[in-house]
């Protein structure tokens with residue numbers, strides 16, 4: 001038994017399933033039916049009607065069940081919203097598929113299906129056009145999500161986009177599956193629904209009908225998109241959706257806009273670097289990797305894996321081995337609510353002539369990092385803005401690829417920690433691991449930008465800027481952001497780190513005052529040569545491995561008479577000659593001394609593998625002859641910045 005309320009005889013190209021009771025939202029929305037529950041002040045159904053209207057879908061069938069009169073009263077004939085609404089009111093529950101079948105007489109040959117308990121910001125026109133490229137019984141909108149373990153997983157053929165299987169949850173404990181989830185937005189074919197869905201009884205589209213369509217030999221296609229669509233049917237989910245909207249996440253993921261991405265190397269960054277990783281059972285996530293990627297997912301950054309896998313060219317692993325490794329990686333991340341929006345891998349290797357190799361993959365390709373092929377492909381596929389995107393890696397090839405691709409780069413101190421020394425390249429920033437790198441992208445970086453912005457006018461005409469402060473307060477990162485910001489304003493800026501002038505014999509000077517550990521006279525005289533010159537001069541910047549202390553290749557700088565020089569280091573504000581030359585000086589400190597000490601302990605352990613006792617002795621000695629001296633001297637600074 002059903003009651004029809006047909007206002008307009010024109011056929012609809014949208015069906016919105018709006019039969020939900022909203023009992024799980026009762027604590028929030030009271031007794032109103034779910035389609036009237038408010039998201040950021042408007043009923044969820046109104047958001048959907050507006051979405052349809054904005055893409056030109058104006059003939060809409062609303063399939064309702066509970067308290068239908070309240071919904072009809074609010075939306076009326078739809079003219080207020082620029083659409084025509086037809087209501088189908090159901091008295092006996094038939095499930096989503098049954099309800100749809102009973103409303104087919106109102107629908108066009110092909111129609112969109114939306115669920116009234118999802119919030120979506122999807123380009124329906126693009127979705128519609130994709131569906132029309134190939135004949136099928138329907139197209140399902142698919143995406144990775146933060147809870148694949150309790151979602152229906154859809155497997156598609158990556159080349160044809162044809163759906164291979166739909167696996168309703170729960171999923172067996174020991175089974176890997178792709179994080180590609182049915183988002184509850186479809187385009188369906190009227191005749192297939194008419195044939196497949198029975199006339200009586202309860203049927204659910206996702207749980208029963210799609211698999212029936214596939215097993216009857218009809219085709220379904222998957223449309224994979226990063227656009228925002230989320231269920232808001234419980235108080236927690238409603239809160240999450242509202243917080244996403246307020247944080248601009250749907251906007252950031254919309255195809256209307258360029259996207260910001262974080263490109264992440266795989267081995268040594270997301271998972272522990274194991275030689276010849278080809279067995280999924282060997283993958284171990286690095287601490288904090290799930291959390292880091294989940295944070296990117298939540299804040300509207302695309303998380304994209306880019307990994308060199310020469311094991312394939314060397315014949316040590318097959319494409320299918322690597323695919324199963326990635327399936328497991330996706331599963332492990334998914335268990336922690338995190339996902340990669342995509343993962344690109346290069347199967348090539350340039351050096352020919354080894355036993356067991358795959359000759360056709362032994363080529364000089366354009367995708368193997370430090371080439372930028374994988375990043376370029378993702379930039380095109382996802383409409384990524386390079387200026388607001390980042391590369392995180394543990395090898396110099398990652399950093400060089402990121403730089404060549406026009407991204408900001410972060411070297412992590414996990415995996416190789418930059419000690420492959422294959423390419424002479426400086427990362428923009430250094431972080432102890434992926435989690436710290438992502439925290440820097442999401443918070444640290446913008447905090448530093450905010451602190452610097454008001455000071456910029458007083459820096460812009462400088463010749464020499466000094467940045468000082470105790471170890472591990474963030475001087476180097478501050479200096480790098482400052483260099484970038486002044487660079488945007490058209491100034492040529494050179495960054496000099498006083499660590500290049502640390503005395504190799506400094507261990508003998510422990511306890512004799514911090515200045516005695518630097519070759520400061522030599523530095524001042526070299527700097528003065530450039531500073532006073534009216535012509536462009538070259539400047540040699542010594543450089544050392546931060547871990548072993550071994551000498552690395554000098555960096556050659558070419559400094560013009562109008563360029564800005566930034567000198568940063570623990571002792572930058574301790575030498576009166578430097579202070580006299582400087583236009584401005586900045587003292588950096590951390591509000592939390594505990595935080596600073598923790599960073600220092602981590603650094604000591606990372607560098608020298610010192611014991612806890614050795615570290616405590618060193619910390620105490622440094623407190624007396626370094627930290628207290630530096631803090632006392634902070635009064636000379638033009639600006640004091642505390643984080």
Ligand SMILES: [Zn+2]
Nearest residue numbers: 346365367368
């Ligand atoms: Zn390649």
